[in-house]
Amino acid sequence: MPDTPFRSGFVSIIGRPNVGKSTLLNRILGEKIVITSDKPQTTRNRIQGIHNPAGAQIVFIDTPGIHRATSRLNKYMVEVALSSVKEVDLVLFLAEAQRDPGEQEREIIDVLAEATVPVWLVLNKIDLAPQEDVLTRIDAYRKLFPFREVVPVSAETGFGVEGLVELVKNQLPEGPVYFPDDILTDLPERFIVAEIIREKVFRLTRDEIPYATAVEVDSFKERPDGSLVSIAATITVERDSQKGIVIGKKGAMLRRIGTEARLEIERFLAAKVFLELFVRVRKDWSENPSMLRDLGYE
Structure with missing residues (x-):
């Protein structure tokens, strides 16, 4: 049998502020490289986390929360997040399982309509929502956008995260090793x-x-x-x-x-x-x- 091809690529994690993007990235990496807090707009810069499952290298990009910006700093943060959609192989739109899609989510989905790569819905905080509510939320989001995949997870507890990584790995194209396999981020x-x-x-x-x-x-x-x-x-x-x-x-x-x-x-x-x-x-x-x-x- 031929060798299994090595897969690699870049995956952007986007969503509104305080939805759990940084917690998810830290959980995937098994190490804290991104700061977290219960306050929105904690993440200000594009942060790359490098994950090396067997036979692949996945570069996850954590982005600032997308929100209606007023200050120059906040506008910079939103521009960083939106630009990441154009430079990756896959977009993970992170939303909360216990929250109906609101105005912020709809505005992000409007931006995703211009994406030329697959977009997945990742419903976070699945441990905080009854199953029947989750199914209703999934239906509501599917009516707003044709997500290629819908994956429920809990970044806090780790539920579903390993399965998400495996799905992402299989989605990526054949490619090279972009970073040494002993580093978690390219940040100094x-x-x-x-x-x-x-x-x-x-x-x-x-x-x-x-x-x-x-x-x-x-x-x-x-x-x-x-x-x-x-x-x-x-x-x-x-x-x-x-x-x-x-x-x-x-x-x-x-x-x-x-x-x-x-x-x-x-x-x-x-x-x-x-x-x-x-x-x-x-x-x-x-x-x-x-x-x-x-x-x-x-």
């Missing part, structure tokens, strides 16, 4: 470190703070023997009042952010970490094109 360590710090700000501060926060790694120095990594990073906010909240009374909040971030960075780097955090104000940076570029939002 500095990027992931900055994202870990931003996640802790998201989780620990008040609601208004996360959307006004950006993080830059100023220095990343590793001892020759790998025993310690020294990192300095700056948290940027838009107003003095936000700076006060991030620092907290007598620096308590900043210390807590730093401690939780350091512990997760140590797990990620498999090394001891010395982390130093600074906070600065750049007024209305999320509306300023040059500041957006400086902070990595091209």
